[in-house]
Amino acid sequence: MNAAPLMQAQSVNVAFGGIHAVKEVALDIAPAELLCVIGPNGAGKSTLLGLLSGTLRPNSGRLLVDGKDLTRRPPHEFARRGVIRKFQGTNVFQWLSVRDNLIVAGQGVAADRPASAPELQDILFLTGLRHRADELAECLPHGERQWLEIGMALMCQPRLLLLDEPAAGMSVEGTRRMADMLRRMAREIAVVVIEHDMGFVRQLNCRTLVMHQGEVIREGSFADIEQDEQIRRIYLGRGKEDHHA
Numbered sequence: 001m002n003a004a005p006l007m008q009a010q011s012v013n014v015a016f017g018g019i020h021a022v023k024e025v026a027l028d029i030a031p032a033e034l035l036c037v038i039g040p041n042g043a044g045k046s047t048l049l050g051l052l053s054g055t056l057r058p059n060s061g062r063l064l065v066d067g068k069d070l071t072r073r074p075p076h077e078f079a080r081r082g083v084i085r086k087f088q089g090t091n092v093f094q095w096l097s098v099r100d101n102l103i104v105a106g107q108g109v110a111a112d113r114p115a116s117a118p119e120l121q122d123i124l125f126l127t128g129l130r131h132r133a134d135e136l137a138e139c140l141p142h143g144e145r146q147w148l149e150i151g152m153a154l155m156c157q158p159r160l161l162l163l164d165e166p167a168a169g170m171s172v173e174g175t176r177r178m179a180d181m182l183r184r185m186a187r188e189i190a191v192v193v194i195e196h197d198m199g200f201v202r203q204l205n206c207r208t209l210v211m212h213q214g215e216v217i218r219e220g221s222f223a224d225i226e227q228d229e230q231i232r233r234i235y236l237g238r239g240k241e242d243h244h245a
């Protein structure tokens, strides 16, 4: 990795009672890269995302952003440094228009640098929501709601965007568009995706971590991971591969 890492996880551990959900995970994320985290149910992927966004604190280990130790800092400090986790449905205001949801999201984190009109237009264009801008969020079909949530995260001007199954529920065409957009975005910012859909991961075609029982057991290009017999047998046969492969 050439550039200094934007985010570093150093030997992080999280336990919930007797469950060791994340074990000794060490990870560097470059300022502009796409990284995918895969693994079966319960592998620790969401817990890792919680750690990277500052919403969960590790029992041990450190989390650094721009070399600064944020391990015990609240989530808003992660957000202030540009670490943004995609909005989930519960953060969307159903009775606001798509445009107003985007504006409100931008004010949430980047209050001191509110989105300019061109930025809003860019994000409406990028997410394919221009034609929906004045509709109420509650009227959006599921796939477009996903795009709204991505757009809301983009309004926060992320430097590291954390996404949990961004293409879930999308059409084949929507999934392809999402993969294209994430690959383009990752030329300028860091994007971490946790994902079950191996067809989508193949389209992302990026550095991939495989988690199992809290540990990162493999790391490499998706092509290499896909070739690994053990991984194929244990992990890639699961999920929605059959629908999208």
Ligand SMILES: Nc1ncnc2c1ncn2[C@@H]1O[C@H](COP(=O)(O)OP(=O)(O)OP(=O)(O)O)[C@@H](O)[C@H]1O
Pocket: 016, 019, 020, 021, 039, 040, 041, 042, 043, 044, 045, 046, 047, 048
């Ligand atoms: N808040 C919690 N309290 C107790 N146990 C938890 C909690 N969150 C996660 N776990 C447990 O930690 C382990 C890892 O869970 P996690 O949700 O991170 O896995 P995952 O890889 O994201 O799974 P999935 O793909 O099913 O979402 C699981 O055994 C889970 O039951």
